[in-house]
Each structure stands twice: as C-alpha cells, then as structure tokens.
Amino acid sequence: MTARPQNPSVGLFVTCLVDLFRPSVGFAAVKLLEAAGCRVAVPRAQTCCGQPAYNSGDKADARRLARRVIVAFRHFDYVVVPSGSCGGMIKAHYPEALADDPKWLPRAEALAAKTYELVAFLHDVMGARSVKAKFDGIAAYHDSCASLREMNVRAQPRALLASVAGLSLRELPGRDVCCGFGGTFCVKYPEISNHMVADKCREIAESGADAVLAGDLGCLMNIAGKLLRDGRAIRAYHVAEVLAGVEAAPIGRRLAEGEEATA
C-alpha cells in the first residue's frame, strides 16, 4: 500500500438512490470519511451517474450525464461512492462510453482513476482497519455484483465489519450470485427478478441472520422489499450505516413515533 494520503479532499458522489431514498447512508458515508481524515464535499451539480440510460442503450444521454459528473468532480483528490454499481459506472464505464471522444476520454480516465467504492476507499486508500461502532445482531453480507466484479470489493467490508462490536457475520452460500435487482431489469422482468430475490432471501433466512447488509442500495431495496413482503423479520441496512453506527430504522421500516428522524 502506498502512503496514506493526508487530509485528502473527497467528493462524495452520493448516488440518486441514497439522495432520494436513504439519506442516512450519505450521512454515514460523510461520518466515516471525516473520521478517516478526509475533507468531504458534496457537489450539488450531481444528479444521476447515467447508468440507467447507459444500460438501456441510450448512449447519448449517458455520455451527457457522464460529462456532467466529470466536470463536477474534477477538482477532488478522490471521488467516493457509497455504491459499487454507480462507482462501477464511473470507473469502468465512463471511459468506455467516451472512448471515441478525444477531448473527454482523458478526463473520464482521470476521474475513473480516482474513483472508489466507499468501503474499499476507507480500507485500501485510507488504511482503515477498524471502526468504532456497535450493532447487535447476526448479519449476512450481500456482495453486489458491481462491487464484486467492477470495484474489487470483497474482503474490505468483511474486514471492517469484523471490528463492529456485537456483530457476527454470516456468509451466504451463493454469495457471488446476483439478487435479481439489475436496475430496470427488476421491473422489465419482474417474475425472473422475483425468483432470484426469493432465492436470495431464502438463503439469508437459512443462514440464521437477523440482518442483511450490502453496499448497494439497489440490491438492498430489492432484498428488503422481498423480506417485508414475505413477512420475514430480517432487517436491512447499508453497510456504511452499520460501520458509522448511525441510528436509523431498517430499510423499509420506520422507527416508533417520537424516534422519528428529521423528515
């Protein structure tokens, strides 16, 4: 590992799902990054990474959104994303989408080179080996496909989760198998998606876990939605929330009246 950067400037690419549905993940990310010694900013110009357009074959719009993100994040030392999927879009697919654009390709590559998934960044770049957090429960960790295959995230979340007081981690037998979310896939092919997420939820339940953690909100909303529909009491959280020790209701649930957050 190269020397740990001192007080780097980090642009948080908060992702649409976290921005819209689960701000507590964004705040957890900020807390973790600041605790690791980063200066964090959240550019307002960010909206969507362009993945839905890109994966739907709408390359022109994907490129437009990519250029926007490239500009918004060009000055940071690092770009950190609390999602393997959106991170993978920036790191793996921006250079691919802009490959035939001589002006933008070098910029896309420069951005890609400094973009990291949140937990991998904390572990690999900032050298974090433990966190100060507590979580009572047995948690199954779900690897998102993009984290696993595009962002090289596998050991890092497990290493950091191992330091969370009270948490014991369970491995799923099909840990490298997709949960069936797949962006627009889950509504274009709902029956197939349902079959896949049902398998995943069964595995989670059979593992004896009472919580499921993942680094991607897409997978989590899919899994949590299925767990809720099936009436399973398993809680779902983003891994950043657990690592940061934030108090939030599990995804798709609410804290009791009075405990309610700012909204």
Next chain:
Amino acid sequence: MSAMSPLHFKENAIKALADTELQRALGNMREGFIERRTKAVERLPEFDALRDKAKEIKDHVLGQLDLYLEAFEKNVVANGGTVHWAKDAAQARDIILNICRLVGAETVTKGKSMVGEEIAINPFLEANGIRPIETDLGEYIIQLRDEAPSHIIAPAIHVNMEQIADAFRLHHRDLAPERPLTDRAALLNEARRALRERFLEADVGITGANFLVAETGSTIIVTNEGNGDLTQTLPRIHIVLAGIEKMVPNLDDVATLIRVLARSATGQEMSVYTTISTGPRRPGDLDGPEQFHVVLLDNGRSKLIGTEFQEVLRCIRCGACLNHCPVYGSVGGHAYGSVYPGPIGKVLTPALVGLEQARDLPNASTFCGRCEEVCPVRIPLPKMMRHWREQEFAMRLTPQRVRRALRLFAFVAAQLPTLYHFGARLAMWWLYRRGKKGGGRLTKLPYGEGWTRFRDFPAPEGKTFQSQWRGPRRHRRSAA
C-alpha cells in the same frame, strides 16, 4: 412445448418459473456444474494464464480467418476430403442432403452438434425421407421427446429419469414392459442397446466439430460417451458440420483450448474422448469412412468480424456462462426460444435471427457479470448485450413509453439539476407520506406494478440528502 421463438421469451419464462420439475432439474444443475468447475480450476493454478492464451489464439485466428480457412481447405483436400462452403442454413442443409442422396442414404447417425440445431438439419432430412438418429444420450432423449436441447452441452438437463423411462417405453417397441428402468445404469443400458443397432445400419454419420485445425486439415470433437467415434467411423460417409469460427492454427493451440474447455464445461480435466479426424480412410487403414466432407457454415458469422461483436466468435461452446447465469438458472434453456440459450445466446441470437426477432434476449440480464467472469476465452458478454441494447435504442425498437421516460429523466438530470432536485424532493415527500401509513413501505406504487406485485417498496426517509446537506446546520442530520 413452449413456442420456440425468442419473441415469446417473457411468456416462456413465466411458464418455466412455474414448472416444478424444471425448477428441480435446474437446482441440481447449478450446484453440480458450478462446484465441479470451481474444483477443476483450483487444481490448475495456471488456469487464468491459459484463459489468456486461449483468448489470444482465437483473436489471432479471427484477425485472419480467411487465410486460415483457405489453408484448412487446402489441407482437407490434400488428405482426400472435401470442403463445402455454406453461406447460410439453407445452403448447409442442401449440401448435406445432396451428399446423402448421392450415396442413397436412408439412415443418418448424428453426433451432438449445435450447428446441426442451428440449421435445423433433422426435420429437413426427415421431410426428405432420411431418418436422422441422435447418438449423444441427451440428444437422443430429446429427439424421442420431440424437443430442442435446453443446454448447449447437456441438452436433456431439463428431463428427469422417469420422463426418460417413459420416452424409452413409448419408442422402443422391443423393450419388454417388465424390464425395470428405474436407475441410471438401466436407462443407459437400454439406450446403448437401442443405439448400437442404429450405428450399424447408418449410411452417413454427421458430427459437429469443436476445433478445425488449419495446419493439418483435421476436425476434432470431444465427447464423454464415445458416440462421436462410432458415428464417424462406422458409416461409409462422414460429414463434419461446423461454424467457420471453430478454426485453430495447429494442434498445439488445440491443446491449450482443450485444457480450458472441459474444465469450464464439466469440471473435467479433459473430456473422455478427444477424436481427431483427418480425411477419409487411407489404403491400409483398418477403419474410417470412405468419404470425408466438411461443411463450413457462415450463417451471419463473417459479418460480425470487424464489428463490436467480433469477440463473440471466440466462443468454444463450453456452456459455463449458462451454468453460472442466474437468469438461465431461473428459467432454463427453452424459455429463450433460440438454439443458443443463456448469455452466449443473448449475444449470438440477435446476430443469427435479427434483433427484431430477439429483442428480449440481450435485455433479460441484470449485467451481474458472472458469465464474463467464468468465460474461458474472456468474452465480454454483458458489454455485448449492452451493444445490442444500443442498437435497439437507435433502431427505435425500445417501446416508446420507455424511451420517453428515459430521455426525459436524463434530460432533466443532465440539463436542469435544480428542477431535478426540486422534483425529487416533491416526489420523495409524497412517497414518504404514502409509506408512513404502511410503516415505512408501500405495497402499491403508481407505474411500479412490476416491483410491487412481488415485493414491497421501501419508502424514502422523507427529505433528500441534498436538501438536508444544504439546509441550515441544525437540519443536517449529522450521524455523529
């Protein structure tokens, strides 16, 4: 049998998901293939390096396929064989029929061949009074059941033992009803008994090829049952039917490819039989066919060269992408309605039958990337599915409703971030209010029926991150 067209993918998939026998078979398959491959790869530390080499060999050939094809033809002729060039499926069928007619063939035995499926040779021969008999056990079973293969290396993976016994009892007229067919060995013996006669009466044997060797003019098949050997050595005429992309420069290169092929396919180090055919029987040879024909099929392959789809021609048809695909694992092979199912089929089928006919196939993927991860020749399958989606979008095949929604979202997100953030805040607030009643979830969602039919929809927390982050400090819900 469900309608065999990729146009019916969605309906077929829904039926497949409800088919309990199929689901049981798919469950077994997933475990078996995946575990065996993993173990085989663990035993060979240089496996990934071999994959790189295999990819290199195939890329090299595809870079000058014309030259290798010519060299191959020259060497086949020098060995006393004949090469036939088939531009499309119809030409390939005619060539094969003509050869059969010239020798007055009544019965043809067949080794397993996906290209045979691609050109639909069996129904064509039958319609012309020639009886084709599949000799690979799986292919034989589905031929009796009048089905298409559901997997490229395990064609009858969807069939259970009881169904096999039923098929034998129905079609083997000389099978005594009291003979038990309840275990694997009994089924195997019965198939062997029936097929042995067929091998002896066939006039022509048709096999596919895993490799065509330019340097020697040889064709190579790998099998586990030995049926390929009998198919090509017992009849007077041997016809090899292969796609042009099966070309390999020499036998050393074949050795590299074979090392990744069986490990990827079945987890074996090598298939049980590797059979090299080099021309017809020579004077003094103890066996072998009198005539050796190679039918080389293009059928849309050459037009992929030089395009973003060229890399798919590296495929060595191991089936690893099917075995590891969660969509294939959910719906099985028949749902695709195409000769090639699974991830490879999602890329290849639109090239073979036209994107209009197969729109669903490249779309029905979560882009999980497991197929690319296990591909022995590192074909970037998800990327190619995305290329098809790009063509689909450019050709306006995407439903207009979807196109408009996508474009509107992208326009607002890219050009009008203030409106985006404002609209997002309103929408999330509305969803939050709706979700409050349900304890933080929604069981119904406007335009979201695809989601809520099977899952609840987690409601948003309320305010967006951006609005809280930018609001007065007291609203910044710092996690600290």
